[in-house]
Amino acid sequence: MTALEEGNELLKYIPQRPPFVMVSSLYSHDEKSVVSGLKVTDDNVLVNEGxxxxxxxxxxxAQTAAxxxxxxxxxLKKEAPVGFIASVKGLKIYKLPAIG
Structure with a gap:
């Protein structure tokens, strides 16, 4: 899948700033959905033991929603709004993504 936008280009859409940016690619979007990506790197503040x-x-x-x-x-020529996910319920994570 080819990214439409990547890296710092995404900062115009989200309120978060480095080092706490957890989206690195925008693959698609329409009026009802968005597909983002995150390349996990060793300098990510939320990476532990790889x-x-x-x-x-x-x-x-949360940042994909943002x-x-x-x-x-x-x-609409407006600034990116702040605050989206108040809680997550019933989330089950079976495997953590590795660097790369």
């Missing part, structure tokens, strides 16, 4: 921790996965979900809202706001 794996992205549970909090990193939840933060990736990315969706930010793209919509950007198209």
């Amino acid at each position: 794996r992205l921790q549970e909090g990193g996965l939840v933060e990736n979900m 990315l969706f809202a930010g793209i919509q706001a950007h198209s």
